[in-house]
Amino acid sequence: MQQTFPISDLELEALATRAVSNVYSMMLQKDPDSVTTNLIEGSDGGGSAMLSVDPSETLIAGSVGFIGKLKGVIYIFMGLSLAEKITANLLGLEPHKIEEEGNETVNDAIGELTNIIAGAFKTDLSNKGCECRMTIPSILRGSNYSIESTRHSPEANF
Numbered sequence: 001m002q003q004t005f006p007i008s009d010l011e012l013e014a015l016a017t018r019a020v021s022n023v024y025s026m027m028l029q030k031d032p033d034s035v036t037t038n039l040i041e042g043s044d045g046g047g048s049a050m051l052s053v054d055p056s057e058t059l060i061a062g063s064v065g066f067i068g069k070l071k072g073v074i075y076i077f078m079g080l081s082l083a084e085k086i087t088a089n090l091l092g093l094e095p096h097k098i099e100e101e102g103n104e105t106v107n108d109a110i111g112e113l114t115n116i117i118a119g120a121f122k123t124d125l126s127n128k129g130c131e132c133r134m135t136i137p138s139i140l141r142g143s144n145y146s147i148e149s150t151r152h153s154p155e156a157n158f
Helices: 009-028 080-091 095-101 103-127
Strands: 038-040 059-068 072-079 132-134 138-142 155-157
Touching (some): 009 080, 059 080, 072 080, 072 103, 080 095, 095 103
Antiparallel strands (some): 038 155, 059 138
């Protein structure tokens, strides 16, 4: 059974876009070139969406779940090179130092960035009467993988 949202798809997209844009510009001191969101249903009705990426590229996906009037998971995907640049910027380190620090430092930074974005999204949902709680952030790392949601679950891809 598909979840009925108490706010429109367009509002969800606007909230998600605002959360990503605000956190990107505040935390990274950069204006995002473009932040786009697409609220979609998978073509198979199962809520799976394909992102166009090089299958050999290592991807980092930060995720934070939420439950309440709305239930779901927010995933923030990026290539490893971008994740390393973001980590260096957040920690005030030179990019070569991030490689020396290893995966754990990048994972922690992207997990925290995802948590901040999800928190901004949650605050906006709460302001619209959709109270919810969040999970702790998780990180997925690898290449050529897929994440699928349950049948008839909408997805927002950033």
